[in-house]
Amino acid sequence: MRITERQLRALIREAIIMEDKSGKGKCPDTGCIKKSGDKWRIISNKTGKMWPQKYKTKKSAEAALDAYHASR
Numbered sequence: 001m002r003i004t005e006r007q008l009r010a011l012i013r014e015a016i017i018m019e020d021k022s023g024k025g026k027c028p029d030t031g032c033i034k035k036s037g038d039k040w041r042i043i044s045n046k047t048g049k050m051w052p053q054k055y056k057t058k059k060s061a062e063a064a065l066d067a068y069h070a071s072r
Contacts, residue, residue, distance in 0.1 A: 033061045 003011075028034075032043045039054035040061040055061040 032065065033058060 027043050027045055027048075032045060034041055034043065035058070036050070036054075039056065040058050041054060042051040042061055042065050043049070044051060053064065055064065
């Protein structure tokens with residue numbers, strides 16, 4: 001069986017959309033920003049792990065998250 005590059009790309013896109021992501025990378029109900037020690041951290045919505053960056057205020061963490069989403 002032979003498929004074209006276009007067909008292959010369509011299959012990959014469909015597989016990504018259909019992928020079961022339950023339980024992976026979900027932020028808690030309290031949101032994706034949480035206090036860890038005396039710093040604020042962002043929880044990745046993709047992996048569920050904390051970003052390596054640390055922020056002094058919740059407002060600066062929110063601004064960083066907003067900037068990340070604006071660049072996507």
